[in-house]
Amino acid sequence: AIALRASARTKGLLFGAAVNYNNLSSDQAYANLVAQQCGILVPANELKWQALRPSPTQFNFTRADWMAQFARRNGMLFRGHTLVWHNGLPNWFAKTVNKQNAEKFLREHISRVAGHYAGQMHSWDVVNEAIEPRVQRADKLRNTPWLRFLGPDYIDLAFRMAAEADPRAILMYNDFGVEHDTPQAETKRNAILRLLERLKSRGTPIQALGVQGHLFGHPNGVKFTQIGRFLRNIADMGLEIMITELDVNDQQLPRDPAIRDRAVAKIYADFLEVVLDQPAVTAVITWGISDRYTWLASTKPRKDGAGLRPLPFDAQLKPKPAWQSLTSAI
Numbered sequence: 001a002i003a004l005r006a007s008a009r010t011k012g013l014l015f016g017a018a019v020n021y022n023n024l025s026s027d028q029a030y031a032n033l034v035a036q037q038c039g040i041l042v043p044a045n046e047l048k049w050q051a052l053r054p055s056p057t058q059f060n061f062t063r064a065d066w067m068a069q070f071a072r073r074n075g076m077l078f079r080g081h082t083l084v085w086h087n088g089l090p091n092w093f094a095k096t097v098n099k100q101n102a103e104k105f106l107r108e109h110i111s112r113v114a115g116h117y118a119g120q121m122h123s124w125d126v127v128n129e130a131i132e133p134r135v136q137r138a139d140k141l142r143n144t145p146w147l148r149f150l151g152p153d154y155i156d157l158a159f160r161m162a163a164e165a166d167p168r169a170i171l172m173y174n175d176f177g178v179e180h181d182t183p184q185a186e187t188k189r190n191a192i193l194r195l196l197e198r199l200k201s202r203g204t205p206i207q208a209l210g211v212q213g214h215l216f217g218h219p220n221g222v223k224f225t226q227i228g229r230f231l232r233n234i235a236d237m238g239l240e241i242m243i244t245e246l247d248v249n250d251q252q253l254p255r256d257p258a259i260r261d262r263a264v265a266k267i268y269a270d271f272l273e274v275v276l277d278q279p280a281v282t283a284v285i286t287w288g289i290s291d292r293y294t295w296l297a298s299t300k301p302r303k304d305g306a307g308l309r310p311l312p313f314d315a316q317l318k319p320k321p322a323w324q325s326l327t328s329a330i
């Protein structure tokens, strides 16, 4: 069968995946699959503060650089995730960063990290998951150290610093929870639209929205009728859109693997049908590529103990019905 990276390219799209250094560097068969299928590679954890910054004064790019080289050698683009996030912070962060020095730490981090890969990064998730629909604030900005120390302007600041450090990368705001037809997703979509409008009106250098695409199956089925309008609104602002972390949490789907795989594949197909109808969508990136390694195994395990099946290739690296959905859509 034709590789996803090639079929995507014929449609003017990018296909890729986020993977971990440990899996990529130790599992040759897995690395071969990643190289064969992906036109763009994302380090799932290796560019987070926790991974890069063993102490307040040190930066360690060893693993991320190894992955950048893997991408280059295999003719893949390389994508950065993520410069600003409330999670994935090192232990020293809470003891060290405060209101007085936060801007200095943010500036140093972004200029060192984005600067290190300047000219080599296809795109950067400059700010990840800054909105939380359940907070009281009208702007729905999540209560993070950055918001507490610097106020809402930390987002503008981060984008300006990133543009200065790497003027070539596509600078993105990335978030989840906008995909399904739920009231909370509607609140989140509205808050994201308001945030992006505010950034654009101030001339903040942002070029794209990342829609993570962490989808989930439900015994009663799921629908994606609302996200289309949201993506149209984003596109109307002149922003590009990428699906950045696609997978399907199958925790609540029937145990039988054949039934489960069909349900997961339908969710991939239904979602991709809606989002690829929007021409501003330029990339589809999955969070992992094979069920052999998925972050959901530790965060959302099944009660019955059965292995999760959220990705296009199974644990034996064989294509699943979800792969069929992808290859038909892209």
Ligand code: XIL
Residues within 6 Å of the ligand: 044, 045, 128, 212, 245, 295
């Ligand atoms: C996850 C990684 O996959 C895990 O290995 C890690 O322990 C926690 O982070 N949204 C994001 C990603 O933006 O950074 C998260 O990655 C998954 C959810």
